[in-house]
Amino acid sequence: MRLIKKYFAVFQYYILVLGICVSLSANAQDVRFTVVLDAGHGGHDPGAMGDIMREKDINLSITLDLGTIIEQNFKDVKVVYTRKTDKYLTLQERADVVNNHHADLFICIHTNAAPSPSAYGAETFTLGLAKTKANLDVAMRENSVITLEENYKTKYHGFDPNSVDSYIMFEFMQDKYIDRSIDFASIIQKQFLSYCNRSDRGVRQAGFWVLHRSACPSVLVELGFISNPTEERYLSSDQGQKEMATAIFNAFVDYKRAHDKRSGLQTSNVTKIDQKVKVEEHKQLQVARAAEETPKKLVVNTQQNRVTDTVIKIISTKQTPVIVTVTESKIVQSPIFKVQLFASKKNVKPNAPDFKGIKNVDYFIEKGLNKYTIGAETDYQKIENIRNKILSKFPNAFIIAFVGDQKISAKEALKTIK
Numbered sequence: 001m002r003l004i005k006k007y008f009a010v011f012q013y014y015i016l017v018l019g020i021c022v023s024l025s026a027n028a029q030d031v032r033f034t035v036v037l038d039a040g041h042g043g044h045d046p047g048a049m050g051d052i053m054r055e056k057d058i059n060l061s062i063t064l065d066l067g068t069i070i071e072q073n074f075k076d077v078k079v080v081y082t083r084k085t086d087k088y089l090t091l092q093e094r095a096d097v098v099n100n101h102h103a104d105l106f107i108c109i110h111t112n113a114a115p116s117p118s119a120y121g122a123e124t125f126t127l128g129l130a131k132t133k134a135n136l137d138v139a140m141r142e143n144s145v146i147t148l149e150e151n152y153k154t155k156y157h158g159f160d161p162n163s164v165d166s167y168i169m170f171e172f173m174q175d176k177y178i179d180r181s182i183d184f185a186s187i188i189q190k191q192f193l194s195y196c197n198r199s200d201r202g203v204r205q206a207g208f209w210v211l212h213r214s215a216c217p218s219v220l221v222e223l224g225f226i227s228n229p230t231e232e233r234y235l236s237s238d239q240g241q242k243e244m245a246t247a248i249f250n251a252f253v254d255y256k257r258a259h260d261k262r263s264g265l266q267t268s269n270v271t272k273i274d275q276k277v278k279v280e281e282h283k284q285l286q287v288a289r290a291a292e293e294t295p296k297k298l299v300v301n302t303q304q305n306r307v308t309d310t311v312i313k314i315i316s317t318k319q320t321p322v323i324v325t326v327t328e329s330k331i332v333q334s335p336i337f338k339v340q341l342f343a344s345k346k347n348v349k350p351n352a353p354d355f356k357g358i359k360n361v362d363y364f365i366e367k368g369l370n371k372y373t374i375g376a377e378t379d380y381q382k383i384e385n386i387r388n389k390i391l392s393k394f395p396n397a398f399i400i401a402f403v404g405d406q407k408i409s410a411k412e413a414l415k416t417i418k
């Protein structure tokens, strides 16, 4: 009897292992295509600055929209994001995501900027040697984030994003994915024109480090110009963001069908979206997403003991930063202190000498001026320490506070917590 029991247990074990193997192979078969979506910039790298938005926020919003539409429509596609939140990643880390997932397609999403506010239109880049100065300028600007990293010259094998000479390497480079990348870039551009009615600046080539390091067909989309007020408004609007995401999705539908055909796979019956976007749906999507995000945790002033387990979320809006403080069960608002370094009419880039080497600078817009700040603390002592550290570089730096979306003086803020 004991022997029978033993055999039965072994038999059960085999059935279990067999079951796991079958279900694993079924899952592997289900996912037949991996696309990596890369929202350009993030964290302390805001990308290009507009009057009402930062590039990193536009890129992320449209990337998340695109990913959601793909996930909703394609059951056999795995969507991998390099970032889903306001997070900084190096260019190499982004390429690593592509290669570690053995991606079939890589889509980088960026927003363009030019010294002249009249430049406008969408363009899609593939890797190659830039044939015009304008194309080289775009690659140089996007690659320049490398200089935010320490020892970037060693890490990037001597590649200097700001030196024209460094780009010669792209002339001698063989890219076996070039044809497919160009095919995909062309259908994206067609969709920007037909679905979104954008100005088509065409498919271009330039030496983008992030594309160079990614082993699959890859494109870098420049959605439009943040430096053009009309285009900035469109790309900041719910309607514009959803439309641009849908256009890229439509291009993806075509690309994926061609890929399946080439691979001898049954083509999916997913079709392009012809109807125009409903903005209400987009808003609901954003609210649901905001609830999912893990907000940045900040240290709370325990002496005041006013709130427990407080998480603070800084939402970049079109006008001013909104700071929402959320407790486990109820919403309260407590002041957030920041140090204002200076105000400027200019859009100052994060690595600009104006910041004298200070990193993690944020900004808000007030009365037409960009006001550059560092720190975000609920504890006044901590923000004072931050200010003291930078006083030698910025003797006029002072402490400000936000309650909700209202900027108030530090004095007023202190009264509310005493």
Ligand SMILES: [Zn+2]
Binding pocket: 040, 041, 047, 048, 055, 110, 111, 142
């Ligand atoms: Zn960019």
